[in-house]
Amino acid sequence: MSLIRPFAGLRPIPTQAAEVIAPPYDVLNSEEARQRAQGRPWSFLHISKPEIDLPPDTDPYSELVYAKGAENLQKMINTGILKQDTQPYYYLYGLTMGNHKQIGLVAVANVNDYDSNRIRKHEWTRPEKEDDRVRQIDALNAQTGPVFLAYQHHPVIDNLVEQWVLHQPPIVNVTAADGIVHTLWLVDDSNTMDIITTTFDSMACLYIADGHHRSAAASRVAALRRANHPQPTGTGEEAYNYFLAVIFPDDQLQILDYNRVVQDLNGLTVEEFLAQVNQAFEISLSNQAIKPQHSGEFGLFLKRQWYRLIIRANRISSQDPVACLEVSLLTDHLLTPILGITDLRRDKRIDFVGGIRGLSELEKRVNSGEMAVAFSLYPTSLQALMAVADAGQVMPPKSTWFEPKLADGLVSHLL
Structure with a gap:
């Protein structure tokens, strides 16, 4: 099993991408999400914050909320707003915030490597937030919020990304309400995908920058599904054994105070x-x-x-x-x-x-x-974050603030 692999992403049709993408589920409260999604039936907030489609006094952790999210996701698939690619690909995800630019690789990362700490952590998780993500992934049968990973920049990947972006047109290029530009490229060349996979396999580790609850929840969902599909039925390559991630080189990331x-x-x-x-x-x-x-x-x-x-x-x-x-x-x-x-x-x-x-x-x-x-x-430096993760230690709460933020809805991973 590789550290990362390509996957058949579920993504908005290009003409609807600007209407679909939304801020991460955890940066808006329910009322802010309700206001943001008003008059926008295809906003991904209907999937990531589905309580906005239920009475205002609805408990956001109610079973009704998770069911509504699954219903909304299926509706967007049935109407053709979201379509799944026909075969596995990698994607490149560019974020532009003023003069700052960064480009990461959209892939799925191996849960086993998360469990063994090859994908390294630096924060504790809160049980109630972790439980919420487990129930959300299980209800949707999908991972819709990417984990933000970092790697020590590598010349092979650096050059490959630079050349791909230079010579290939993006499939999505939209400016969100906050002025952040989100750009997506499809990496569909099999030789290029193989180089990406083998180069990442040669890396000692990856680091979680943001998304500890999402990655922990993915691990728990995988364990539950393995228990229900034990070997030899399971091969280890099932989609639930991987989690959605966007992986950025350390020298491009911006941490604010x-x-x-x-x-x-x-x-x-x-x-x-x-x-x-x-x-x-x-x-x-x-x-x-x-x-x-x-x-x-x-x-x-x-x-x-x-x-x-x-x-x-x-x-x-x-x-x-x-x-x-x-x-x-x-x-x-x-x-x-x-x-x-x-x-x-x-x-x-x-x-x-x-x-x-x-x-x-x-x-x-x-x-x-x-x-x-x-x-x-x-601001905390990424090198300091990596040093803490390498030592197997945990940072104090609210140590890092990464900007710009990844959007929800640009690419999702169906299980």
Whole structure:
């Protein structure tokens, strides 16, 4: 069984692609999805967020929701909006966000390699979210949300992709509502597909950038179906033994800052708080918002004033790949000892703001009185992510924010 392989993708007919593609299922809540899909009967949100077609008070984890998603998927297939390719292919998926461009390979990845950690993880999953994805995949008999994978860039793949994109016209090129351009190429040459497969087979590993719940759910679905179709009936090559993925080279990916806001100062006055911060960080006033430019630099916004924080060198003593992360430095030397936040996952006093929203969002949350203090961070690097995954460790919650996001609906994998 290969690390990755081509597959017969289910995708919108080119004339309908702009109407079909939608943001990932987990970046919109139900009400936002309902508004976004209004007047758009072929939006993929009817499949990825099917509660929008049920009464507003419907539990999004109700069996009715999964059944509605399956019904909507079948409807789009029956009407010809979505069509499955007649044979297995690879696809190239280009994302353009302003001046940033990246091109990944759409493939299906081996569940066994996920289970053996050849496809490496860096986050814990939450059981309720994992259960949701298992039920969604099982009801639809399809994987509709791709897992975002990364690989250490390889000259063979780099050259192949560059030449293919240069000489082959795309089959889809659409601009989404947020201005992101989504482009899809079909790789239908058997020799090229073989080179892709064998080159990836030579790689030591792949890394999950985003999609830990989707990949974990795919593994669980595969295990359940293997149990129902044990050897020698099963061959190991069944579609459910692979999961939908878009795989990007590490040198093209863009990770933005993932910032923090906290509701209160843990009973401290501003003066007491800053005095304690000064023990671990050098503090200086700033007349403009602080967007950290290097590791060890942080921005702090409090009482309509920005401060620059530089962590003191004697506080960085560990070579542990998790302890060295920016998010860990802030947590270990400020959020936990000073603000009393010990569980980033469960503490309701802290919230997280993706860098795509800008530093003005931090100012807004504090100036409104909703939050007391905000922190801007230098983005986690992909190399740091890989180091954590290679060590078999787990990153703190909300460590990475990848942009641009993959669209749902551009290519799906039927089981």
